[in-house]
Amino acid sequence: MATIKDVARHAEVSVTTVSHVVNGTRHVSAEGRERVEQAIRALGYVPSAIARSLKRNNTRTLGMLIPNSSNPYFAEIVHAVEDRAFGAGYNVILCNTNDEPHRQGSYLQVLAERRIDGLIVVSTGQDATLPTQLAGLQVPTVLVDREVEIDEQPGDLVETAHMQGGLLATQHLLALGHRRIACIHGPAGLRPSEQRIAGWRSALAAAGCEHGDALLWNGHFTSQGGHDAMQAMLAAHADAASAPPTAVFVCNDLMAMGALCAAHERGLRVPESLALVGFDDIELAAFTSPPLTTVAQPKLRIGALAVEMLLERIDGRRQAARQVMLQPELRVRASTAAPSADVPDPASSPSLAFRP
Incomplete structure (x- = not known):
């Protein structure tokens, strides 16, 4: 590998002159600059980024x-x-x-x-x-x-x-007529997740709806976690006497995609049987089946x-x-709709809960 000394010898100038050409630190005559640049090209010389950063006190x-x-x-x-x-x-x-x-x-x-x-x-x-x-x-x-x-x-x-985003998502579901809205959240103690949960709780409390821990599931901010959380939620309510959720606020889009997959595996129609809202509005959210309603981060x-x-x-x-x-901002797509009148009342027929 060529060094600055090799360039100086080839161009028949001093090492200092080569340095000034490379770093632009002092005027060099047109003839001298041309000789140095030709030598650099001929030898394939690559200036040391570390050395240049030391001279300029920055590395860009x-x-x-x-x-x-x-x-x-x-x-x-x-x-x-x-x-x-x-x-x-x-x-x-x-x-x-x-x-x-x-x-x-x-x-x-x-x-x-x-x-x-x-x-x-x-x-x-x-x-x-x-x-x-x-x-x-x-x-x-x-x-x-x-x-x-x-x-x-x-x-x-x-x-x-983040809290405002949780509010937007939950208020959207409430406006559609949902009253039992679950939440799949990220890792415990992670502030964005906690703030989104707080928005969910606040919206439900203002509407006089239940928002206890029975409706709260941890999906760890991953698609697999969202899938597992949705499966656990559906299994928990399949044989329960209490009414299952008709909608779920999922605290990021990756988990929402996993949750959507789990719902499809159970034969649930989204949004007819279960409405879903995500968070982030990643590019892929518009290409799920159905396209995902989500809270967009800029x-x-x-x-x-x-x-x-x-x-x-x-x-x-x-x-x-x-x-x-x-x-x-809320991005409304096809994964949310009003609760379907065709879905049986799970309170009167618990064995039918979560069937399409």
């Missing part, structure tokens, strides 16, 4: 942590982040923590060694060490989607109003805004913390 690189790369919601946010960063002349190093706190800490160390200029974090579950790790990194940081408790001055944050806006906030810090245009709360 951003780091990003996400908890699950298999979730299309995060993939769509990453796409928005990379698109905006590329337009601003930055590269993005993406790290998938796989919802593991120890992996999150390891990746933060790797990003620190890469001398990133800024960091975007979608945090992993319960990790009490994260605030200390972020403070030790000493680079501008923007939190996305999930808040992190920090004792010192709060940092930058961009997220969706994912493109979230990603672009996170980069904008980071660049404000990097460029020294802002010092004070900035926290932005974006509003969700």
